[in-house]
Amino acid sequence: MKNITNLWEIQNLEENKGKIQRQIKSIPEYRELKELKTEIEAGQKEVHALKRELELVKKSIRCEEDALAVFKEKIEKASEELYGGQNSSAKELETAEKNVAKLRQQCITVEEKILVIMEKADYQEKKIEKMISALEERKNAFKSLNSRYKITKEDLHNTLTEITSRLDVLKGKVPPEALEMYQKLCSKFKDGKGIAALRGGICSGCNMSVSFDILKKVKNRGDVKCDNCGRLLIMK
Numbered sequence: 001m002k003n004i005t006n007l008w009e010i011q012n013l014e015e016n017k018g019k020i021q022r023q024i025k026s027i028p029e030y031r032e033l034k035e036l037k038t039e040i041e042a043g044q045k046e047v048h049a050l051k052r053e054l055e056l057v058k059k060s061i062r063c064e065e066d067a068l069a070v071f072k073e074k075i076e077k078a079s080e081e082l083y084g085g086q087n088s089s090a091k092e093l094e095t096a097e098k099n100v101a102k103l104r105q106q107c108i109t110v111e112e113k114i115l116v117i118m119e120k121a122d123y124q125e126k127k128i129e130k131m132i133s134a135l136e137e138r139k140n141a142f143k144s145l146n147s148r149y150k151i152t153k154e155d156l157h158n159t160l161t162e163i164t165s166r167l168d169v170l171k172g173k174v175p176p177e178a179l180e181m182y183q184k185l186c187s188k189f190k191d192g193k194g195i196a197a198l199r200g201g202i203c204s205g206c207n208m209s210v211s212f213d214i215l216k217k218v219k220n221r222g223d224v225k226c227d228n229c230g231r232l233l234i235m236k
């Protein structure tokens with residue numbers, strides 16, 4: 001069969017094509033990229049939540065500072081009254097003094113509270129900063145991995161395009177009925193290969209020795225099938 005050389009080439013190219021297609025689907029970087037993406041998205045969500053929490057903490061600091069200002073104003077007013085000579089009796093004076101002392105105590109309590117909240121805000125701010133810089137690192141890792149992935153993918157696609165166009169050329173050289181016969185034959189085998197190489201009298205499809213008669217026919221470029229597996233044989 002004179003088309004056997006082309007068909008053999010077609011079979012090899014189709015095998016390569018399948019390999020490349022599988023490689024495209026399982027580029028190692030792809031999985032890593034997906035994992036990194038999930039990690040980055042989760043980190044971004046966490047930073048967002050922490051920032052919102054920090055805003056609330058800062059808001060509570062402002063509230064306490066307002067309260068402090070009110071107390072300070074009250075102290076000022078009470079002190080003015082106390083030392084302004086408005087309290088005529090000793091008892092009134094004592095009450096006014098106690099009032100000022102109480103207000104001062106309240107002031108201290110609020111100031112202490114503010115300090116605690118400020119420490120908390122400080123801690124949260126540092127945590128956010130750390131998380132943001134860790135996220136930046138992950139993003140950079142994603143970028144370089146992604147460019148590597150793109151290059152690998154592009155290379156594989158280019159190879160695939162090349163194989164496909166070579167296949168088109170070869171298929172154009174084979175008469176349609178021969179191509180149809182070849183495809184029918186291929187569909188009969190699990191590995192999809194209808195043509196086997198004959199090397200040293202052994203069929204590459206089933207690894208069995210063929211008879212001398214078959215060997216002779218293949219040598220004479222005859223259209224011969226392996227008497228064991230039924231694949232078309234090509235001398236190699």
Ligand SMILES: [Zn+2]
Pocket residue numbers: 196203204205206207208226227228229230231
């Ligand atoms: Zn065979």
